[in-house]
Amino acid sequence: MERLAFIGLGIMGRGMVHNLLKAGYPVTVWNRTASRMDEFTALGARAATSPADAAAHADLVMCCVSDTPDVERVLLGEDGAVHGAQAGMLFIDLSTISPKATRQMAATLRAHGIGLLDAPVSGGSEGAERGTLSIMVGGEADDFARAEPVLRAIGKTITHVGASGSGQSTKLVNQILCVANMLAAGEALLLAQASGLDLGKTLQAVGGGAGGSWMLVNRGAQVIRRDFRPGFTIDLQQKDLRLVLEAAEDLGLPLSLTATIHGFYSVLQRQGLGHEGNHALVKALENLSGITIGGGHA
Numbered sequence: 001m002e003r004l005a006f007i008g009l010g011i012m013g014r015g016m017v018h019n020l021l022k023a024g025y026p027v028t029v030w031n032r033t034a035s036r037m038d039e040f041t042a043l044g045a046r047a048a049t050s051p052a053d054a055a056a057h058a059d060l061v062m063c064c065v066s067d068t069p070d071v072e073r074v075l076l077g078e079d080g081a082v083h084g085a086q087a088g089m090l091f092i093d094l095s096t097i098s099p100k101a102t103r104q105m106a107a108t109l110r111a112h113g114i115g116l117l118d119a120p121v122s123g124g125s126e127g128a129e130r131g132t133l134s135i136m137v138g139g140e141a142d143d144f145a146r147a148e149p150v151l152r153a154i155g156k157t158i159t160h161v162g163a164s165g166s167g168q169s170t171k172l173v174n175q176i177l178c179v180a181n182m183l184a185a186g187e188a189l190l191l192a193q194a195s196g197l198d199l200g201k202t203l204q205a206v207g208g209g210a211g212g213s214w215m216l217v218n219r220g221a222q223v224i225r226r227d228f229r230p231g232f233t234i235d236l237q238q239k240d241l242r243l244v245l246e247a248a249e250d251l252g253l254p255l256s257l258t259a260t261i262h263g264f265y266s267v268l269q270r271q272g273l274g275h276e277g278n279h280a281l282v283k284a285l286e287n288l289s290g291i292t293i294g295g296g297h298a
């Protein structure tokens, strides 16, 4: 069995590491805020002192951190994983970051005999906990074949979509669908509220129909309960939409719906709501309409 290192024990990393340990893999963990490693050492994981130390005890290094500079820091920085790595090692980046930067990092690592797969995930914190993530993988076919059994421990739909960077590009496609579905769910619930419908029954009636979506069923239910705790924060969602809009600009594409939603989230960030879940997008619609979903007129 491959020895694993896992860097980044945030909302997503935590669930993934639990499932890797459950599957029986020996795991070394590292997290910037060291106290987050305690729950895993209690389960038999080894705590590393740096990403380099984590890599020195592993055959395969996985990371799930916030943004492009954070991945660059934990893989290539001063005490980054590359400094503990042997030739033949494979890195799997589960974060959502820039496809362009991913291709550059893959080329840098290849010069050291190290492989890099971009393997961003979708399925929310629930998917990470349950091991049912969708994982979109870019990189070399033989690296994918090596990583697949490990990815099976954390995901359900695992697709090798193409060369380095394609996993990240596919994830950006996914992010347009997520925010567009959330906007649609918000508008739909707003109409339901204004029409005096029972919101729980409305969700039950339409959730499994042709207009249903993961965002409606999971996050719509949270909206009705006025529960805006994050599975995925607005701040990270905005990072993804920035990546989508940068890619669109490079390709000369008018992604007007995404640009509108990015604008709504910017307003919410300015109101100090960046730490709330991305379903708080409905608050932008509530501000415009003066109606609170699940709470009557504002």
Ligand code: NAP
Residues within 6 Å of the ligand: 008, 009, 010, 011, 012, 013, 031, 032, 033, 036, 064, 065, 066, 067, 069, 070, 073, 074, 094, 095, 096, 097, 121, 122, 123, 124, 125, 231, 232, 233, 236, 240
């Ligand atoms: P999170 O809960 O905010 O966790 C972020 C993790 O990254 C933490 O472990 C944090 O360490 C670490 N980190 C950030 N900057 C770092 C740096 N410069 N050096 C070292 N460690 C750093 O975020 P998350 O929701 O787990 O998301 C992680 C990644 O998964 C993001 O790329 C996100 O877009 C993607 N993703 C998230 C979801 C979701 O539903 N949440 C779904 C799909 C994909 P500390 O503990 O020290 O802060």
